[in-house]
Amino acid sequence: MAVGDVRRKTSNFIDDITEELKIAYMEDARPWVIGFSGGKDSTALAQFVFYMLMDLSKKSRHKKVFIIASDTLVEMPSIEDRIKKEIALMQTAAYEKGLPIEVYGVSPVLHDRFWVNLIGKGYPSPNTRFRWCTERLKINPTSRFVREKVSQFGAVAIVLGSRISESSTRAQVMEAYRIEGQRFRPHRDLTKAWVYMPIQNLSTEQVWDYLLTVDNPWGGDNEGLAMLYRMASGGECPMVIDESTQPCGNSRFGCWCCTVVDRDKSMESLVASGEEKFRPLLEFRDHLRRIRDEDWARMNTRKNGTAGKGPFTHAIRHDLLKRLLQLQKEVDEILIQGDELAAITEMWAIEGQPVDMVERIWRHVFEEEPMPEGKENPALSKEEQLLEDICMEHNIPFEMMRRLRDLEEEYGSLRRRHGLPDLMREAVKSSIRE
Numbered sequence: 001m002a003v004g005d006v007r008r009k010t011s012n013f014i015d016d017i018t019e020e021l022k023i024a025y026m027e028d029a030r031p032w033v034i035g036f037s038g039g040k041d042s043t044a045l046a047q048f049v050f051y052m053l054m055d056l057s058k059k060s061r062h063k064k065v066f067i068i069a070s071d072t073l074v075e076m077p078s079i080e081d082r083i084k085k086e087i088a089l090m091q092t093a094a095y096e097k098g099l100p101i102e103v104y105g106v107s108p109v110l111h112d113r114f115w116v117n118l119i120g121k122g123y124p125s126p127n128t129r130f131r132w133c134t135e136r137l138k139i140n141p142t143s144r145f146v147r148e149k150v151s152q153f154g155a156v157a158i159v160l161g162s163r164i165s166e167s168s169t170r171a172q173v174m175e176a177y178r179i180e181g182q183r184f185r186p187h188r189d190l191t192k193a194w195v196y197m198p199i200q201n202l203s204t205e206q207v208w209d210y211l212l213t214v215d216n217p218w219g220g221d222n223e224g225l226a227m228l229y230r231m232a233s234g235g236e237c238p239m240v241i242d243e244s245t246q247p248c249g250n251s252r253f254g255c256w257c258c259t260v261v262d263r264d265k266s267m268e269s270l271v272a273s274g275e276e277k278f279r280p281l282l283e284f285r286d287h288l289r290r291i292r293d294e295d296w297a298r299m300n301t302r303k304n305g306t307a308g309k310g311p312f313t314h315a316i317r318h319d320l321l322k323r324l325l326q327l328q329k330e331v332d333e334i335l336i337q338g339d340e341l342a343a344i345t346e347m348w349a350i351e352g353q354p355v356d357m358v359e360r361i362w363r364h365v366f367e368e369e370p371m372p373e374g375k376e377n378p379a380l381s382k383e384e385q386l387l388e389d390i391c392m393e394h395n396i397p398f399e400m401m402r403r404l405r406d407l408e409e410e411y412g413s414l415r416r417r418h419g420l421p422d423l424m425r426e427a428v429k430s431s432i433r434e
């Protein structure tokens with residue numbers, strides 16, 4: 001195909017999507033929440049939305065667009081830096097251009113964080129059978145933001161950059177939730193939230209064509225993004241809002257410590273292409289994965305008291321914390337936060353470990369350097385700790401009960417509770433699936 005034909009084809013789909021976005025934006029008063037993961041698809045989507053709003057008259061820009069970047073707090077350090085830079089540029093550009101865009105970062109609450117669960121509670125490293133992380137690290141922070149906006153505005157539309165051709169599994173999941181002839185479909189779990197995927201039919205080539213031939217409207221670095229993709233391999237981690245948007249895992253924009261995949265080929269490719277700084281992170285991840293199913297690494301009683309492979313033993317948790325802090329020192333990046341150390345201290349103390357154990361391990365690695373202080377924010381509130389104890393006693397999944405409690409609270413003040421039983425049923429079902 002001649003170069004001119006390629007450009008004409010590119011501009012056709014750009015015009016089509018921009019027009020489609022304008023119609024969808026003007027259609028109603030629901031503000032948009034856009035998931036931005038820093039990958040090519042969500043960058044393309046944000047770019048489309050910027051240009052669409054720039055095309056509209058000031059009067060027509062009648063509602064807000066919230067762009068949210070989810071930070072699991074275990075993002076690959078250099079990716080995290082990149083996302084932070086991009087969202088800062090976005091916010092400045094939106095302000096200067098007078099666009100109704102607001103940019104936010106969202107991250108998991110303390111008791112949902114990766115190290116608090118893995119090192120504090122001893123949850124075994126996540127795998128496909130026990131993937132305890134996606135909901136805590138990715139879904140919950142976004143859901144909280146969406147719920148807050150729903151209560152503020154009455155309803156919202158979540159706009160995602162998911163694409164059918166990104167993976168066949170994702171295509172199947174997207175197809176299962178699609179409603180023929182409708183732009184927006186209701187969110188599976190969040191009431192008054194709708195999901196819209198305007199670039200779902202674009203091919204990967206079209207996305208790159210768009211990113212590399214059209215200037216980034218907030219001054220972002222699309223060339224740098226392309227370079228990152230050239231160095232790594234694997235699929236992209238989309239913004240995960242529920243199970244219908246397909247969890248991540250095998251992706252370059254996933255967590256650096258993700259053990260859901262056998263091998264982290266993306267990080268391996270980065271190391272192979274000369275990014276040596278990732279090697280120690282990769283080795284730590286491999287260690288986490290290796291010990292996961294070893295009998296000697298796990299207690300022989302489950303959390304609910306029944307016999308079987310339980311959480312990581314305390315000795316293993318101590319060793320993991322030591323290795324993580326040594327890694328933090330080696331790569332000179334903050335890998336675990338002060339709050340998380342405080343939460344782990346508290347959790348270990350509840351399980352009968354010496355109260356200064358975390359501090360002892362810290363001193364072993366950092367010697368005189370003071371341990372960062374945690375805020376006065378316990379990992380679980382007293383009420384939640386009690387709920388967790390009761391759940392353990394009765395062998396009921398704590399996360400399910402917490403979700404049911406959240407639903408009850410959400411609907412508690414409403415006179416009509418239409419839809420609540422369905423949501424509760426779904427919460428129970430998804431807990432069984434997990």
Ligand code: SF4
Pocket residue numbers: 072126131133134137138237247248249253254255257258259260
């Ligand atoms: S990238 Fe891996 S560790 Fe992170 S939330 Fe997804 S599945 Fe879990």
